[in-house]
Amino acid sequence: MFSFFKKKTVTPEATPPVAAPASVPAAAPVSPPASATPDSSLLDFEVETAARPEPKQSWMSRLKAGLSKTSANLSVLFVGARIDDDLYDELEAALLMSDAGIDATQYLLDALKRKVKEDKLLDAAAVKGALKELLIDLLRPLEKSFELGRHQPTVMMISGVNGAGKTTTIGKLAKHMQAHGQSVLLAAGDTFRAAAREQLMVWGQRNNVTVVSQESGDPAAVSFDAVQSGKAKGTNVVMIDTAGRLPTQLHLMEELKKIKRVIGKGMEGAPHETLLVIDGNTGQNALAQVKAFDDALQLSGLIITKLDGTAKGGVIAAIARVRPVPVYFIGIGEKIEDLQPFNAAEFVEALLG
């Protein structure tokens, strides 16, 4: 069976009536204005593929193709190679070039040398196999199934720097969730960019997803109202989009903390998922983002996008060593089926297979 999400039986939430903070103005679900540009392409992926399970092989070949830039330097190393210092030097360089970082690179090299000695490995194919095992062991703790149905609604807050792929990813997830029978409500928490809001509304109308929006003002208020609306309507999932920001913009990081606190006032225990979307293309910078957003928000998971366009996919090893926040999904393209759950064995197979 195609497993994108794990489903749990709904446990009724203890939901004492919570009054909106005085500073939070009300926002209503907004229908797109008649003049909203219908040709918006931001979230214009192939919707109908959401409900169609992709054969496993097809995903593996797409994953391989997607990761080819990262795997290029790694997989060639072992072809007809002798097991000597040159091989280890080349491996070190390849791992560093993939943005695995010094810590993970050193860890993998030390562990590999030990294994080669202990297991008396003599040929390059066996050493490559040993590296695969070590890498899977390193990345496996990042695997985590995304659970739906534990809360009513499941509230997700999504953050990240500008252009990381937040809105696109939210659109893809919404379609996947609908395909799994979940009703979805979106909060357009990006109150800075009118265009972003409008595009989300147009997309929501086209795809039968309610979008809670507000023309100006407080993103915390929009988020609060979305949670209230989700509770009132019995929606399964509420996804809260936030405006892109850099971790160095301290006032905007404070704003994110406030949004999270206000979501918690709207529903006890929410947000149930505090997610960071990172652009895999940014390598070590993405690691810095994970640290900063995790410090501010205590992340529950990551979504790594754009692994298809990068030679820096090794950053996931750096994350595993330095700040092991679970990776729920990885993105290897712009189509809806290009966002899939992260699986360590599949990922390593695509890199070194």
Ligand SMILES: Nc1nc2c(ncn2[C@@H]2O[C@H](COP(=O)(O)OP(=O)(O)OP(=O)(O)O)[C@@H](O)[C@H]2O)c(=O)[nH]1
């Ligand atoms: N190649 C590739 N492109 C992607 C992927 N995910 C998202 N994109 C593209 O990245 C671009 C930025 O995505 P957005 O969803 O607008 O990013 P955002 O984080 O919402 O941006 P802001 O609203 O500016 O904060 C879009 O052109 C997406 O199509 C992916 O996995 N692979």
